[in-house]
Amino acid sequence: MSPAPPLVVVGNPEGRRVRLFRDAALAAGLPRPRVVPWLDVLRGGARLYAGELVRLDSPGEEPEVDRLLRDAPEPTRVEGTGRWYARFTAAVRGLAVEARAAGAVLLGDPEELAVLFDKRLGHARLRAAGVPVPPAPTSGAAAPPVTGWADVRALTEGPGMRRVFVKLAHGSSASGVLALETTAAGRVRATTSVELRADGRLHNSLRVRRYTTEREVAAVVDALAPDGLHVERWLPKATLGGRAADLRVVVVDGRATHAVVRTSRSPMTNLHLGGARGDLGAARAAIRAAGGRFEEALEICERAAAAFPGTRCVGVDLLPGSGWRRFAVGEVNAFGDLLPGLGGLPGSGAEGLDTYGAQIAALLRTLGLFGTPGPTPSDTAPASPALPTGTSTP
Missing domain, CATH: 2.30.260 (putative xylanase like fold)
Structure with a gap:
């Protein structure tokens, strides 16, 4: 087996995302990924080198990075997201230029990232692809x-x-x-x-x-x-145990690999706002009772991910309608994979792997390094993108 190219993750060195990705790479027998801090990127000090595969991770959960992106004097302030977007997308495009010049490969499309981080553009992209949306x-x-x-x-x-x-x-x-x-x-x-x-x-x-x-x-x-x-x-949501429910589904290289039910007593099901992980088995049973198939719900998520073919992993927010009979996609998240401890779906090819392990495994399969299991694209999922050396978009 030939050695894998060196991995680089652009992220916040002390953050959970970088740690989980690093642990997944080491568990797969890969060398420790090099970390390029977002602070270095925003200050113009980031360097990439020939042959590196460069993963972009979220710049969140780091107050100084947030301050540089938004000019917000306090991290809890809501205002400044327009400024954040302009600076973040400019930084990513700058990394793409650096990658091309250095002969590195950026694992993601900067222009798709710009669409994913604009809900108006992302919604239009999904609608044009025939994905059900509100x-x-x-x-x-x-x-x-x-x-x-x-x-x-x-x-x-x-x-x-x-x-x-x-x-x-x-x-x-x-x-x-x-x-x-x-x-x-x-x-x-x-x-x-x-x-x-x-x-x-x-x-x-x-x-x-x-x-x-x-x-x-x-x-x-x-x-x-x-x-x-x-x-x-505002589409009426299904309920589970008397609480509003939706699903976050992670799609890796075109295949739905992980899913979590989020429930809440409020319209927002985000876990940090008092939402709680629900029983996926109960949700699947509710779908069957309504005459549907859980696999069809996953296929909607795969179709949503296919609208962004240059982005190897997304988190899809799937909104089940009341009665669990119909589904719509609320959003597609570029960094929607932070679901610690969540195992892969049965039959997804990611059993026994968390979301980061599934991404590492899929990357190794794309590179032709089959020493570790990974998601195998379904018949309807797009093929894994190739990784030509020296380009910024896979």
């Missing part, structure tokens, strides 16, 4: 921008739009998300993790709260709007 009047580059509360108020008067999600176009982890309900009588209620301080500034909170006056909701939306907003219909 109706969204802000989808696509040609949609008129949402400049503030007046625009959101007008959008909620459209057919079927009395209940919507208002999301930061470049947000993540439910930051800046409002589950907004309006009535024919003009009343409004927003459920969100955004804390509106007395000085008008917005902070992320671990406590989900409700705003019930139009003045409060308008103040939050107006403060978020300069960073860009995406508005989509």
